[in-house]
Amino acid sequence: MNPGYMPKYSIGFTSLLDEVSSVPLSVTGIIPPGLVGTMYRIGPGRFEIGGHTVGHWLDGFALLSSVTFGPHGVTCSNRFLASSWYHRALLEDALPAGGFDSPSVHWRSHLSDDNTNMNIMHWRNEFEALGDTPQSILIDPMTLATIRTRRWAHLHRCCASSPHPVFDRLTGERFDLSLCNGDPAAYVITVTSPEGRTRRLCTVPSSRLGYMHSFSVTPRWVVLVEGPFTAYPRSLSSSRRPYLRNYVWDAGRGSRVLVVDRRTGALKTTLSTRPLFTLHHINAWDDGDQIIVDLAAYADPSILDALAFDHGEVPAGDFPAPLATRLVIDVEHKRVVCSPLRCPPGEFCMIDARFSTRPHTILFAAGPTRTGEPIDRLCRSDVMTGRFIEWSSDNCFPGAPVFVPAAADGPEGEGWLLAIVLDVLAKRSFVLILDAATMTEQARAWLPCALPFGLHALFVPEEATT
Numbered sequence: 001m002n003p004g005y006m007p008k009y010s011i012g013f014t015s016l017l018d019e020v021s022s023v024p025l026s027v028t029g030i031i032p033p034g035l036v037g038t039m040y041r042i043g044p045g046r047f048e049i050g051g052h053t054v055g056h057w058l059d060g061f062a063l064l065s066s067v068t069f070g071p072h073g074v075t076c077s078n079r080f081l082a083s084s085w086y087h088r089a090l091l092e093d094a095l096p097a098g099g100f101d102s103p104s105v106h107w108r109s110h111l112s113d114d115n116t117n118m119n120i121m122h123w124r125n126e127f128e129a130l131g132d133t134p135q136s137i138l139i140d141p142m143t144l145a146t147i148r149t150r151r152w153a154h155l156h157r158c159c160a161s162s163p164h165p166v167f168d169r170l171t172g173e174r175f176d177l178s179l180c181n182g183d184p185a186a187y188v189i190t191v192t193s194p195e196g197r198t199r200r201l202c203t204v205p206s207s208r209l210g211y212m213h214s215f216s217v218t219p220r221w222v223v224l225v226e227g228p229f230t231a232y233p234r235s236l237s238s239s240r241r242p243y244l245r246n247y248v249w250d251a252g253r254g255s256r257v258l259v260v261d262r263r264t265g266a267l268k269t270t271l272s273t274r275p276l277f278t279l280h281h282i283n284a285w286d287d288g289d290q291i292i293v294d295l296a297a298y299a300d301p302s303i304l305d306a307l308a309f310d311h312g313e314v315p316a317g318d319f320p321a322p323l324a325t326r327l328v329i330d331v332e333h334k335r336v337v338c339s340p341l342r343c344p345p346g347e348f349c350m351i352d353a354r355f356s357t358r359p360h361t362i363l364f365a366a367g368p369t370r371t372g373e374p375i376d377r378l379c380r381s382d383v384m385t386g387r388f389i390e391w392s393s394d395n396c397f398p399g400a401p402v403f404v405p406a407a408a409d410g411p412e413g414e415g416w417l418l419a420i421v422l423d424v425l426a427k428r429s430f431v432l433i434l435d436a437a438t439m440t441e442q443a444r445a446w447l448p449c450a451l452p453f454g455l456h457a458l459f460v461p462e463e464a465t466t
């Protein structure tokens with residue numbers, strides 16, 4: 001890349017400092033009358049402070065946005081999370097030490113980083129923003145105000161956590177995965193009951209710890225997929241390198257698949273498969289003595305390097321896209337078969353959530369039209385037939401799609417697909433509403449600003465918050 005070169009989508013990596021509250025949006029097209037509720041999206045939103053630029057996109061300060069669809073129109077809000085990390089940055093007018101991948105003259109463990117810009121969840125009437133440390137931020141869903149930082153007391157020896165807890169829709173339980181660098185170093189899985197009681201399900205010792213962004217839970221098993229991107233446990237809390245730089249890719253190690261009995265917490269088996277790097281598991285279910293795990297697999301972790309701010313310059317190309325991949329894990333015969341699903345490459349894969357922990361056919365994802373380019377289209381794929389339908393629009397870059405079923409008992413994948421899209425020519429973002437069955441455009445609700453690229457999104461129907 002030439003120094004000073006600015007790709008046309010660079011506005012997606014540009015800070016948005018203005019916070020707004022319940023601003024009415026102009027709409028083109030027709031919002032489906034049945035779409036009533038709020039879409040939330042979180043991501044990095046501010047990249048400079050005190051004259052310094054963060055070293056990595058994932059060190060941008062967490063910005064939460066919401067778009068509410070109601071009988072009186074569409075409104076939007078956005079607000080920075082009042083994390084202690086952000087407070088410290090404002091107080092010191094400098095980037096705090098201990099970020100994801102930003103060098104610093106001072107040293108502080110990544111554990112102190114509560115800049116939870118990766119994911120947003122709604123569970124037990126709580127809205128919670130999550131990052132990759134064992135702390136999260138509770139949010140007021142109406143005002144987006146920060147209520148408080150939650151530090152999990154039972155994870156006091158853990159140095160990292162998955163920002164993707166798994167929720168069992170049948171039992172109401174929540175599963176969390178953390179990395180413990182105590183003695184022994186281990187993966188720790190906890191279960192929280194619908195009443196809010198948390199217990200440790202298991203501790204799986206491991207001499208090295210993988211970069212574990214998500215995992216799977218089926219009715220019988222908990223499945224961890226550890227790619228060969230691992231770190232010495234103690235380095236995660238005591239090395240002076242940025243957190244990410246403690247991890248080393250060693251393809252020769254292959255990947256480990258750890259299968260834990262969900263009922264007893266016992267490690268049933270540890271299997272091997274080809275080297276892969278994954279951020280997101282998609283869905284998993286039991287099939288007799290087999291476990292099926294679908295995940296988005298990269299060839300290596302270069303996506304993380306691609307999102308670095310090189311000497312203050314925004315990421316500009318060579319963005320690898322993952323392939324949705326199916327692991328068929330034969331527990332009894334101790335075998336794993338790994339093969340790609342029939343769909344185009346893409347991130348932020350999403351199924352119709354009513355099909356979680358059972359076989360799904362429809363997969364939504366956001367991916368690039370051309371290899372190495374940023375995400376510029378949304379796809380709906382039938383993974384059985386390989387048929388896919390896409391939406392794209394000139395100069396438009398969509399973020400994570402969210403599927404909203406039109407009816408509780410409707411067919412799989414029938415409803416609406418929502419995504420926040422950045423139109424780099426208009427220098428504005430809009431919420432796109434697609435008919436999820438046909439991927440045809442229903443409406444755009446125009447935000448008053450260009451929202452920086454984000455991470456995960458969530459739709460909460462109105463009845464769930466009232």
Ligand SMILES: [Fe+2]
Nearest residue numbers: 118213279280
């Ligand atoms: Fe994620």
